Amino acid sequence: MVQDLSVLQKSPLFGTINTHDIKKMMENAPTRIVTFSKDALIAEEGENCDRLGIILSGEIEIQKIYASGKTVTMAHFKEGNIFGEALIFSKVHLYPGTVVSRTPAQILFLQKSTIISLCRKHPEFLENFLSLLSERILMLNKKIKELSMGTIRQKIAYFLLEEYEKQGNLTIKLPFSKEIIAEHMGIQRPSLSRELVNMREEGWIDMEKNIIHIKDLQQLTDFLLD
Amino acid sequence: MVQDLSVLQKSPLFGTINTHDIKKMMENAPTRIVTFSKDALIAEEGENCDRLGIILSGEIEIQKIYASGKTVTMAHFKEGNIFGEALIFSKVHLYPGTVVSRTPAQILFLQKSTIISLCRKHPEFLENFLSLLSERILMLNKKIKELSMGTIRQKIAYFLLEEYEKQGNLTIKLPFSKEIIAEHMGIQRPSLSRELVNMREEGWIDMEKNIIHIKDLQQLTDFLLD
DNA sequence: ATATCTATGTAACAGATGTTACGGAGAGAA
DNA sequence: TTCTCTCCGTAACATCTGTTACATAGATAT
Numbered sequence: 237m238v239q240d241l242s243v244l245q246k247s248p249l250f251g252t253i254n255t256h257d258i259k260k261m262m263e264n265a266p267t268r269i270v271t272f273s274k275d276a277l278i279a280e281e282g283e284n285c286d287r288l289g290i291i292l293s294g295e296i297e298i299q300k301i302y303a304s305g306k307t308v309t310m311a312h313f314k315e316g317n318i319f320g321e322a323l324i325f326s327k328v329h330l331y332p333g334t335v336v337s338r339t340p341a342q343i344l345f346l347q348k349s350t351i352i353s354l355c356r357k358h359p360e361f362l363e364n365f366l367s368l369l370s371e372r373i374l375m376l377n378k379k380i381k382e383l384s385m386g387t388i389r390q391k392i393a394y395f396l397l398e399e400y401e402k403q404g405n406l407t408i409k410l411p412f413s414k415e416i417i418a419e420h421m422g423i424q425r426p427s428l429s430r431e432l433v434n435m436r437e438e439g440w441i442d443m444e445k446n447i448i449h450i451k452d453l454q455q456l457t458d459f460l461l462d
Numbered sequence: 463m464v465q466d467l468s469v470l471q472k473s474p475l476f477g478t479i480n481t482h483d484i485k486k487m488m489e490n491a492p493t494r495i496v497t498f499s500k501d502a503l504i505a506e507e508g509e510n511c512d513r514l515g516i517i518l519s520g521e522i523e524i525q526k527i528y529a530s531g532k533t534v535t536m537a538h539f540k541e542g543n544i545f546g547e548a549l550i551f552s553k554v555h556l557y558p559g560t561v562v563s564r565t566p567a568q569i570l571f572l573q574k575s576t577i578i579s580l581c582r583k584h585p586e587f588l589e590n591f592l593s594l595l596s597e598r599i600l601m602l603n604k605k606i607k608e609l610s611m612g613t614i615r616q617k618i619a620y621f622l623l624e625e626y627e628k629q630g631n632l633t634i635k636l637p638f639s640k641e642i643i644a645e646h647m648g649i650q651r652p653s654l655s656r657e658l659v660n661m662r663e664e665g666w667i668d669m670e671k672n673i674i675h676i677k678d679l680q681q682l683t684d685f686l687l688d
Numbered sequence: 689a690t691a692t693c694t695a696t697g698t699a700a701c702a703g704a705t706g707t708t709a710c711g712g713a714g715a716g717a718a
Numbered sequence: 719t720t721c722t723c724t725c726c727g728t729a730a731c732a733t734c735t736g737t738t739a740c741a742t743a744g745a746t747a748t
Contacts, residue, residue: 302683322599325592352589356582363578366551369595373548376602383609386648388735413695422612424736429697431735445696457528614705639725653705655727671726 246316294341520567
């Protein structure tokens, strides 16, 4: 294992650990670094996933390849990213798609048993790994909340309340262009404009350029409950 | 700690461990069992969450209480369930809602430090805890996929393909009433009926009572990609 | 100044979905 | 049988949202 592992610090699994300690940790850990050329097959859909991958260099994708030959990219990872971390410890640990390299890539693989051993020997690693999974859960929860907003008005209300909490002010400065905001909400830009006008006409908000003022906070919060 | 901990076996954290070992594990672990009366306040929204809770008995809820006084139940837990497991190891570990008991309840609390210690000493506990988080991630991922289906036809196609894989047959027996299925998809029952008829008229499927036959599998899969 | 480009507002139309109401089929009870 | 209840299909209508097209304001470059 004569290898430069400083890139591991870019990964949340080792971010809190200094290079010297990382080197020491990995010396006794059975790891494998594999080099892939561009467009190489890293793992096939349905294959057993018993190891976690850390991208040391390059970029990879997880693709769903359909019988028709069409492929859809499910996820994209680059240097420092980790993949497979939730799969190895789940009951059904099969890759949900085909893993391929988009560029030449170098990947450090950690076997499930190695991870368990690292967790037991290095509290910091254990805590990092648990944080990794936990943050993922919270992120997914937030995404589900957003997706659960059915109508455009609900999405807007949710967005405004979030911004209100972030900015601590009923008068909100839009952090992005309306085009970007609409895209983030998964709706069309004209639909966003139209609904904002409706809400102004109904007295919910005031608008001027990229400033929106919440006229009735309670109305907004109440609306999200019906 | 003279206490009957056999109920812990109902929890995924200890399910794989026999009662004797559980008792031994917990003897040296600093845990706290707290008894709550009905409708008691267990934790307030925004409060720091540095411990995980395992419900030994009773039922609790996480509620969002709005300024208007309206409350919405965010989650519901009962005997054997665990809460707070993703919060304690995340950066922002504040309760997202108010935790209250719906019935008299007994809760075993494990401090973050205790969990780390259990993970280090008991590989089985470590693996169970990691599985718990991992399964949650996969479940949320699936939920997001479902929610991402925009149109009713997409939801139906996704549902049919899932059932096709489950049942291993192009002729699918609906596992629930259409009313339930519609509710699960987040749409109205008549809307589901109407769209099923449309799909039949367009030659995608055949239907008879609670049986649906996929006439063109490829059409369905292709459709989900556009 | 002029031209150009981008973000935005606006309107008209089409399509998708929710809402509501009604009737029929089938299961189970009296 | 007859009644009742649930599930389901169906239709008419209302509403929401996407689509497309066009106009304008402001920024920027030449």
